[in-house]
Amino acid sequence: MCGDVVDWNGTKKVGLEEKLPSGFLLTTVEGLANYMRKSSVWPATFGLACCAIEMMAVGSAAKYDISRFGMERFSATPRQADLMIVAGRLSNKMAPVLRQIYDQMPNPKWVIAMGACASSGGMFNNYAIVQGVDHVVPVDIYLPGCPPRPEMLMDAILKLHEQISHEKLGVNRKKVIAEVEKAALASLPTHQIPVFEGSERNA
DSSP, rough: OOOOOEESSSOOOOOHHHSOOOOOOOOOOHHHHHHHHHHHHOOOEEEEEEEHHHHHHHHTTTTTTTGGTOOOBBBBSSOSSEEEEEOOOOOOOTOOOOOHHEEEEEESOOEEEESHHHHHHHOOOTBBBBBOGGOOOGSEEEEOOOOOOOOHHHHHHHHHHHHHHTTTOOOHHHHHHHHHHHHHHHOOGGGGGOOOOOOGOOO
């Protein structure tokens, strides 16, 4: 039998966890489901530029061994993927295709914007390039770099796993997704954000 447990002010705490014998684990349905989800994330390859080379290195090189995270299968079909890694710059002509593929992915699904171009347009601040893929799809993890190294992508994936482990389920998750996407689509494009006062860009 476990000893008495007291909290910070000395009050005795007697809960179910104190009455169970060793070998029992208490968790929530959300916690269990999220543990399974983060351990079997299948990425959909969406390589658009040079960042895709680094993404392919993570998926194919034994040095990185992404299979230890349950992600050894990079999917070429959105129907069998739940993580989209947007690697590279996104043109305005490609944006509807990106959105269509995202919509074809089953829920729950997540997006990593890999590289400076996917995150904010990078050096391509012109009419042809979308200034951040978050104007087209909701982004969960922004990964900076030009291009980011494979180790950085693996770190972003681990951070996504941590985020997945604390996500809500059902109606609560739908509400969060709707709020994030609404805020992203209403945000000011980066080419309209003032850099500093007195610059020609603000004129």
